[in-house]
Amino acid sequence: MTDNDFDLGRFLPYALNQAAEASSIGFQKYYRQRYGMLRTEWRVLFHLGRYGAMTAKAICARASLHKTKVSRAVQALEQKRYLARSVQEEDRRRETLSLTRQGQEVYADLYEAAKAYDAKLSAHLTPQEREILNRCLQKITKV
Amino acid sequence: MTDNDFDLGRFLPYALNQAAEASSIGFQKYYRQRYGMLRTEWRVLFHLGRYGAMTAKAICARASLHKTKVSRAVQALEQKRYLARSVQEEDRRRETLSLTRQGQEVYADLYEAAKAYDAKLSAHLTPQEREILNRCLQKITKV
DNA sequence: AGATATTAGTTTGATTTGTAACTAACAACG
DNA sequence: CGTTGTTAGTTACAAATCAAACTAATATCT
Numbered sequence: 146m147t148d149n150d151f152d153l154g155r156f157l158p159y160a161l162n163q164a165a166e167a168s169s170i171g172f173q174k175y176y177r178q179r180y181g182m183l184r185t186e187w188r189v190l191f192h193l194g195r196y197g198a199m200t201a202k203a204i205c206a207r208a209s210l211h212k213t214k215v216s217r218a219v220q221a222l223e224q225k226r227y228l229a230r231s232v233q234e235e236d237r238r239r240e241t242l243s244l245t246r247q248g249q250e251v252y253a254d255l256y257e258a259a260k261a262y263d264a265k266l267s268a269h270l271t272p273q274e275r276e277i278l279n280r281c282l283q284k285i286t287k288v
Numbered sequence: 289m290t291d292n293d294f295d296l297g298r299f300l301p302y303a304l305n306q307a308a309e310a311s312s313i314g315f316q317k318y319y320r321q322r323y324g325m326l327r328t329e330w331r332v333l334f335h336l337g338r339y340g341a342m343t344a345k346a347i348c349a350r351a352s353l354h355k356t357k358v359s360r361a362v363q364a365l366e367q368k369r370y371l372a373r374s375v376q377e378e379d380r381r382r383e384t385l386s387l388t389r390q391g392q393e394v395y396a397d398l399y400e401a402a403k404a405y406d407a408k409l410s411a412h413l414t415p416q417e418r419e420i421l422n423r424c425l426q427k428i429t430k431v
Numbered sequence: 432a433g434a435t436a437t438t439a440g441t442t443t444g445a446t447t448t449g450t451a452a453c454t455a456a457c458a459a460c461g
Numbered sequence: 462c463g464t465t466g467t468t469a470g471t472t473a474c475a476a477a478t479c480a481a482a483c484t485a486a487t488a489t490c491t
Contacts, residue, residue, distance in 0.1 A: 151403045153334060156406050157409050160426075161307050161425065167428060172301055192296070195292070216442090238439045238440075240440085262301075263298070263301075275424075277417055278424040280417070281420075343469080355469080356470090356471080359469095359470060359472090362470095379456075379468095381468065381469045
């Protein structure tokens, strides 16, 4: 028989998913409405903007995204003229992805929006809570 | 210009999503392979198993799921013979959903699996971290 | 060199999700 | 009553995701 002391709200994958969804809604609305971007597109843009030009493969590894997802996000960002590709001379399979000037502007705007949005979310937490939360999330992600 | 002190790993929606995904994989594998269930199906099953018979609407509210998602999960669970519907006499629009004996067995198994899985995840955290993590997730979900 | 294996990235088709329109039962108002 | 509005749940179509097969370039092995 089940003992009934274990609640859904205490099940980590469930609680994390609920919190992740709730916390994403506001920011998602911003980049969707303002730039017509999807979540993966935003992530790819952010990686390039924050960490500089790199290949699709590198983005896959950094962001733990599947290559088909990245491939499609790159296409979409290219169409929006936020991103440019350049084939590498020394290995023509690989292409270096980088943001266009326009892409950098979008990144800068989203960067500020993300920072402000994060601050708003964190306002409900004490500094200690915020720090421990971060640490826990890192640990769980690494597992 | 952006100041570059704000990292993706510190952006709450991103960090939460990464942790949520990483933490879900193992358990997802279990209910997928063993029972061919989808995430929403598992959630609906869990709600009925843990909190007793209720309407689809009630599940929507409790789990913050859209009614079409619940509708489809209920159909799937019904086909698997894990769940039965019964139209309410006093209002024939509503139907009470409840688990069949087989559904209860599946629930009991998943309940134990979830509990064990959660314990494994939590093993990397101190009791204090675990407590604060829970509190933070609740706060964020409520916003 | 020539066959075979890897690797970076794309395309395709099947599942899954999201959005909006729909049906059927009930409620409220004249 | 009958018209209009609301509610519970389903269906249909579009958008997004996933897995697997594919292309083209490079590496390896004989």
